[in-house]
Amino acid sequence: MSDQALTDFALDNETMDFRAVVRSSFARLRSGDLGSLPAMLAIAALVAIFGSVNPSSFLSTINLANFLEQSSSVIVIAMAVSFTLLLGEIDLAAGFTAGVSAAVLATRLQEWPLLPSILMAALVAVALGTFTGFMVAKVGIPSFVVTLANVLLFQGVLLLLVREGGSVRIENEIIKDLVGGNMSPTVSWIFAGLALGLFTFSLLRQQRASHGAIPLSLVAFKVAAATLGAAVVTIVLNQNRAFPNAPAPIQGTPAVIPVVMVLLVGLNFVLNRTRYGRHLYAVGGNAEAARRAGINVERIRLSAFTICGLFAGVGGAFLASRVNSVDPNTGANDTLLLAVGAAVIGGTSLFGGQGRMLNAVLGGFVLALIPNGLTLVGKQTLPLIGEIDFGSSGTKFICAGVALLVASSVDALSRKRAR
């Protein structure tokens, strides 16, 4: 492929070999279409930096498992918020939706069995999301304002549910194991195999549909890379990471990983393969054009907030499971900021119409890596500056803020170049 002007759908009929694909993706990068590359580079850079400063603890098995569990709730709430971001809207109260839903789950579990409790928590999350959607789509209040009010509203509900200063313990083993439980080593391997199989299958499907634009060699390369990655991660996680004198071994892939993956694949499927997903992007890109194409814009808006509510509720279960209890701080503080930040760092636009579910995962990793790594770096004496405690909350907040600024600058600058 050359840089000359191509005509007559030339690209559609072109068969590409591996090198042509690499060259064309470089061309795409140069044109400002960065996709999730900045987030992936950030992950690589953070791992390299923290890994070299404190290899023994940062690169340990227990820290890998810990990190994956830490990032899971932010990732799930980021996925939820992405549905509103795709429309150019925002849900500032998604964190408290998670908190309220978690509180409902925890309080119901004290009297009810698991399934009805989960249903009730999901129902409440859906109701909160639908309420927001109704105010935005039908009444016509900007989502920023509605959800700002909801922050107070839902926080109040959360306080009433768990009572001020109180906390509701979770005794149910399944909810406790959602974040913190592990699959046995054998199941971990089976899971890795299944995931790889699914990945290969979907790549082959795309390859067949591309009529030669995707070479088989590229599929082979991706599958090989994924296999290597999955194998290394599974081998590492299958090692015992319990303290030397612990009564039972702790080993296997954390149970959150398959759960997050199912959410990722499922929501991705909705966005890319269904009519509903297509309409979401259309409304986010140009609501008037979508309306003229016969799309019910109000219904899309309302449903996006409903979906956001539901998955924020799922994120709430993750938050509760991590500490096995729900208190007035569940979903409060920086939960929402981290979730929106994760989506944006991953490459999802705040202006609507642009973004993927994978962005939430990659951005969530970046934002979880920063505090995780900084804690382990701890106090360091730097030349000229003196001693700095990298593990302090202050440093962590500053670094997360810088990461968000850098990510949005990269995004803004690459868009400017594309103009």
Added chain:
Amino acid sequence: MDLPTTGQVPRVNTDRIEEMGVEAPTKQRPLLQVTGVNKTFGSVHVLHDVDFAVYPGSVTSLIGDNGAGKSTLVKTIAGIHPRDSGTISFNGEPVDIQSPKDTADLGIEVVYQDLALCENLDIVQNLFLGREKLHRGLLDEQAMEQAARDTLASLSVRTVKSVRQLVSSLSGGQRQTVAIAKAVLWNSKVVLLDEPTAALGVAQTKQVLDLVRRLAEQGLGVVLISHNMNDVLEVSDRVSAMYLGRVVADVPVTPATTREFLVELITSGQSGDVGTARASAAEGVESPQGGTDV
């Protein structure tokens, strides 16, 4: 095409027009008929008792100065703007058009002046927006891609690299062609084109005008809005002229129709006997909006 340019033509014209203008509707039933439509934006009265008809198998051009109300009429027909009063009939039956979806369901396609494409989506996604092809409930990308390529090829689009290109990366003319392709992709009965050739080059303009004729030959009712009188004379069977929110003339195009005649209708709302009567009668009934006696 060469046009006769003589001063006395309008008078000759008007006689024939008066005859045929009355005859035409009785000969053939309009496919789409707009009667007595009024539309106001706040206190601005943009459409005054507008009557407008589209006949099957013919091209009706809608002409008028900037701000005459052409696009507003199209958007009112399309269901984008709710009308204040008046009826719209399709195939002789009054229809209740509430939203663009109703229009599409009737078989009316619109190319808007402001295009209305989603820049964040690619060509295929835009062409099928709102009417995606499904296979077992999921998007059938293959079928849509092929249909997109075929339609664009039939419009002689030669400069598009890939139907998977994002619309944001297309030129103005390419976008316009995509918007037109979006309207002709469906087996529609009426196509309304609001200045479809405004951003097009010479060759593409000819393609679009050919397409306009071809659609009419296939029996569709075609409405063309254009400021280019040569194009209007080349492809139209009838011309409706708008002046300050009123339709002041609805005349057939004959070989004797001249550019000057149309330009006069556009700029003063009348030409010879055509236009005057209707415009002044209407003016007498409603409060004059001023500025008409320039």
